[in-house]
Amino acid sequence: MFFDLISLNRYVPVIEFEHFVKVVGEPTVIDQIYYLQYYKGGFTSGGWVEKFDFTECNEPARYVQDPNGQYRGWFYGYDTVSAANFSCVSYQGVASFAAPLLQDKPFRSVMLPRGESLLHNHFGQYSYWAARRSMRFAKHLRLVGDEFRRKYLNSTDEEDRTVLLDDWREMKRQHGDALGGTAKARERASEPC
Numbered sequence: 001m002f003f004d005l006i007s008l009n010r011y012v013p014v015i016e017f018e019h020f021v022k023v024v025g026e027p028t029v030i031d032q033i034y035y036l037q038y039y040k041g042g043f044t045s046g047g048w049v050e051k052f053d054f055t056e057c058n059e060p061a062r063y064v065q066d067p068n069g070q071y072r073g074w075f076y077g078y079d080t081v082s083a084a085n086f087s088c089v090s091y092q093g094v095a096s097f098a099a100p101l102l103q104d105k106p107f108r109s110v111m112l113p114r115g116e117s118l119l120h121n122h123f124g125q126y127s128y129w130a131a132r133r134s135m136r137f138a139k140h141l142r143l144v145g146d147e148f149r150r151k152y153l154n155s156t157d158e159e160d161r162t163v164l165l166d167d168w169r170e171m172k173r174q175h176g177d178a179l180g181g182t183a184k185a186r187e188r189a190s191e192p193c
Helices: 005-008 017-024 095-102 126-133 141-155 182-190
Strands: 027-031 034-036 049-055 081-083 084-095
Touching: 017 027, 049 095, 084 095
Parallel strands: 027 081, 034 084
Antiparallel strands: 049 084
């Protein structure tokens, strides 16, 4: 796992793809892939307009139809996963503008590769920061990072006053509470061992 699911679930219900495959069963068929992409030529009209269109793929298709009509491609290393339908969607707009792609459809599962194409509805507001704060790396990855910091940067959460509480919603820090930061870490890294 890449993210701490307990932390993410404190903001919005999520499961790992691995769990999705177990729930659905194998072989797993995703009903629809909407491969999000930017418009060719980018933002050129001079006026911002939210829009999306089903278009040809800007790049060679990441998912290709096999002889049985299923779409195959990268499903996070799962060879038993395919999709029944695939569409490239040129998209320009905030996330909520994508609702028509998902609402009132006969699909049980939809995959949206390239989700970074969706802009935040309220960039910088509470929901934006709550989502960001809930996205913590999984514990085993944090331990690797902690060991690297300790060994090569002479840095720990305790010394730098960056200890995270288990629940991100309980974190009440003030600017300047932590010591160091990137510049301090570089300074420590350059010190002789």
